[in-house]
Amino acid sequence: MPEQNTTPALQNHTALDIINVHKAYTSRKKTIHALNGATLKLPCDQWAALLGPNGSGKSTLMRLICNLDVPDSGSIKRFDLPLNTHSQNARAMLGVVFQNPGLDPLLTVSENLITQAALFGLTGDQARNRIKSITQIMRIDDRLDQRVGTLSGGLIRRADLARAVLHKPQLLLLDEPTTGLDHESRTAFINLIHEIRTQAAQDGKPIAVLMSTHLMDEAAHADAVVLMHEGKVAAAGTPDQLINSVKGRTLTTETAARELFDSMNVPFTSNNSTLSVNIESIDIQMLEKLAASLAKQGADFAIARPTLADAYLSFTGQMLADNNHTEPPSHAHRARKNKP
Amino acid sequence: MNASANISTSAASWLLIRREIIRFIRQPSRIVGTLGTPLLLWAFLGSGFAGSFSSQQNSYAGYLLPGMVTMTVLFGSIFASISLIEDRREGFLQSILVSPLPTWALVASKTLGTSAIVWIQSIILLPAAYLLGKNPDALGLVQAGIVIACICVGITGLGLALAWLVNSSQGFHGVMNLILMPMWLLSGAFFPLSGASSWLRLVMLANPLTWSSELLRVSINPDAVYALPGSPVLGWVACLGFALFGMILASATLGKTKSTRKSSS
Numbered sequence: 001m002p003e004q005n006t007t008p009a010l011q012n013h014t015a016l017d018i019i020n021v022h023k024a025y026t027s028r029k030k031t032i033h034a035l036n037g038a039t040l041k042l043p044c045d046q047w048a049a050l051l052g053p054n055g056s057g058k059s060t061l062m063r064l065i066c067n068l069d070v071p072d073s074g075s076i077k078r079f080d081l082p083l084n085t086h087s088q089n090a091r092a093m094l095g096v097v098f099q100n101p102g103l104d105p106l107l108t109v110s111e112n113l114i115t116q117a118a119l120f121g122l123t124g125d126q127a128r129n130r131i132k133s134i135t136q137i138m139r140i141d142d143r144l145d146q147r148v149g150t151l152s153g154g155l156i157r158r159a160d161l162a163r164a165v166l167h168k169p170q171l172l173l174l175d176e177p178t179t180g181l182d183h184e185s186r187t188a189f190i191n192l193i194h195e196i197r198t199q200a201a202q203d204g205k206p207i208a209v210l211m212s213t214h215l216m217d218e219a220a221h222a223d224a225v226v227l228m229h230e231g232k233v234a235a236a237g238t239p240d241q242l243i244n245s246v247k248g249r250t251l252t253t254e255t256a257a258r259e260l261f262d263s264m265n266v267p268f269t270s271n272n273s274t275l276s277v278n279i280e281s282i283d284i285q286m287l288e289k290l291a292a293s294l295a296k297q298g299a300d301f302a303i304a305r306p307t308l309a310d311a312y313l314s315f316t317g318q319m320l321a322d323n324n325h326t327e328p329p330s331h332a333h334r335a336r337k338n339k340p
Numbered sequence: 341m342n343a344s345a346n347i348s349t350s351a352a353s354w355l356l357i358r359r360e361i362i363r364f365i366r367q368p369s370r371i372v373g374t375l376g377t378p379l380l381l382w383a384f385l386g387s388g389f390a391g392s393f394s395s396q397q398n399s400y401a402g403y404l405l406p407g408m409v410t411m412t413v414l415f416g417s418i419f420a421s422i423s424l425i426e427d428r429r430e431g432f433l434q435s436i437l438v439s440p441l442p443t444w445a446l447v448a449s450k451t452l453g454t455s456a457i458v459w460i461q462s463i464i465l466l467p468a469a470y471l472l473g474k475n476p477d478a479l480g481l482v483q484a485g486i487v488i489a490c491i492c493v494g495i496t497g498l499g500l501a502l503a504w505l506v507n508s509s510q511g512f513h514g515v516m517n518l519i520l521m522p523m524w525l526l527s528g529a530f531f532p533l534s535g536a537s538s539w540l541r542l543v544m545l546a547n548p549l550t551w552s553s554e555l556l557r558v559s560i561n562p563d564a565v566y567a568l569p570g571s572p573v574l575g576w577v578a579c580l581g582f583a584l585f586g587m588i589l590a591s592a593t594l595g596k597t598k599s600t601r602k603s604s605s
Contacts, residue, residue, distance in 0.1 A: 066434075066437075066438045067438070068434065068437060068438065088347060088440035089440075091438065091439060091440040092347075092440050094438060096434070096435065096438050098431040098434050098435070099431070100429065100430055100431035100434075101430065101431050102430075102431040102432050102434060102435030103430075103431075103432065103435075104359060104363070104427075104430070104432050105430065106362070106363045106366050106367070107359060107362060107363070111359070111362065114355065115352075115355045115356065115358075115359055116435065116439075118347070118348070118351050118352040118355045119347065119352050119355075119435075119436060119439035119440065119441050120347060120439060120440060121347035121348065121440070123348065123351050147366075163435065164435075
């Protein structure tokens with residue numbers, strides 16, 4: 001399996017330097033190795049996406065970077081500072097969007113943002129001006145007096161993103177930030193990340209973004225994609241680099257053909273509207289038979305360029321799985337005992 | 341403007357306290373639940389046991405008053421502790437934990453904000469002492485206010501620590517029934533220490549709420565005699581010690597375990 005442990009370096013400075021991190025959890029005599037030597041480097045102006053299915057270690061890595069949990073071994077540095085540096089400066093460099101929005105549903109958007117601003121040292125006119133400008137960028141400036149609990153999921157996510165970047169962090173962590181959103185809202189959210197990065201670059205203070213996702217169409221927006229598999233970085237590179245590393249072309253068709261693929265034992269990847277087969281993975285007779293069967297069913301199909309899902313399959317030997325459907329926010333939670 | 345290293349802990353803490361107050365005002369069911377249950381119990385038990393409890397100095401309703409104030413504190417603190425579990429589930433708490441605000445300031449804000457709300461709810465019951473003919477003087481009312489504040493901080497700190505460890509509102513209700521309710525029942529709220537069996541008397545003396553309730557009783561009833569071993573100074577030590585214990589326990593628990601939820605991947 002080809003392995004590139006670092007994302008393409010765009011600058012000398014690193015926002016994140018993660019070296020050989022291990023983390024295991026034990027419950028009821030069962031040990032789960034959430035991270036098995038994850039290594040990755042994120043330059044300070046880059047947007048990287050951690051792409052992998054549930055259980056691949058993305059959220060655990062995010063928790064460790066946030067210092068909400070501690071690694072069993074290995075090293076994590078943010079802007080060359082070890083995580084046990086509990087200085088206010090080190091924490092103030094970080095903005096985080098968690099899977100569950102960090103807003104109080106009983107408070108208005110404005111009340112939430114004022115509280116959050118104070119946590120990062122912004123008060124008075126400074127806070128008000130910043131809230132005004134960031135809510136304009138997020139297009140929620142007309143919702144400031146509305147209680148968060150009464151907003152739609154998409155608006156809550158936008159308000160949560162405003163909360164996370166209110167203090168102009170230099171590193172933005174997004175842990176599956178579009179969970180529960182429909183396609184349109186997800187696209188709008190991703191566009192906002194582009195806007196935030198553009199604004200930060202114009203201000204001369206670039207922002208590094210690390211986003212975990214199991215959706216390949218989201219990951220494709222990033223400068224670099226890090227494929228997470230069984231707690232390790234299976235491969236990393238630009239979306240094009242990863243896709244180009246997959247040999248051959250892909251047959252893409254509609255999801256109605258799933259039963260046909262299953263009956264013919266054809267390995268495929270899927271998202272919410274399409275199924276894909278790497279035609280290198282099947283012999284020519286099988287391809288002819290498949291095409292004939294699809295035509296007989298009246299299903300549309302096309303031979304196209306591989307996707308990140310194909311790259312994931314190629315590097316890990318496992319499918320990224322049915323992954324473009326939206327899921328409700330998980331409320332399951334369980335405490336872990338840490339030694340932070 | 342950029343990430344500021346010089347956060348004002350007091351300003352941030354005040355906004356977190358303000359948040360607790362706003363949340364309370366916007367949840368009328370909390371007000372009804374916190375005040376309604378003790379008032380109903382007081383009315384039913386005070387009337388029901390009126391003929392069974394004989395004392396020339398005190399009616400049973402009068403005897404129950406300090407216990408009902410303590411119960412109001414207990415219920416208010418329980419609601420607030422459950423809100424900590426909600427904060428954790430909704431992600432609000434995580435956003436604070438990754439901010440530059442020190443953990444002790446978070447704990448202090450939560451404890452003080454909750455205590456302030458519960459304190460106001462509890463002292464609303466004090467004028468009932470005049471209706472029952474106790475007529476506490478100004479010093480007695482001030483003492484009662486301080487005792488109630490100590491109970492608020494102590495129980496809230498204990499409740500927050502338990503809520504943090506238990507991690508689910510269902511589990512917290514179990515712990516509440518196992519720890520907090522017995523603490524209240526054995527505080528002398530229903531029956532005096534002098535009438536209890538010897539083993540139960542020891543348990544009651546080990547309960548900090550017994551000492552607080554007794555101080556509250558003598559504060560709002562000028563005719564009452566302090567009925568616990570030692571002088572009232574010992575009662576004050578236990579009362580203030582309980583408040584300090586609550587704060588330290590909450591700080592230690594929340595500071596030690598910053599983990600808030602299991603990751604899904």
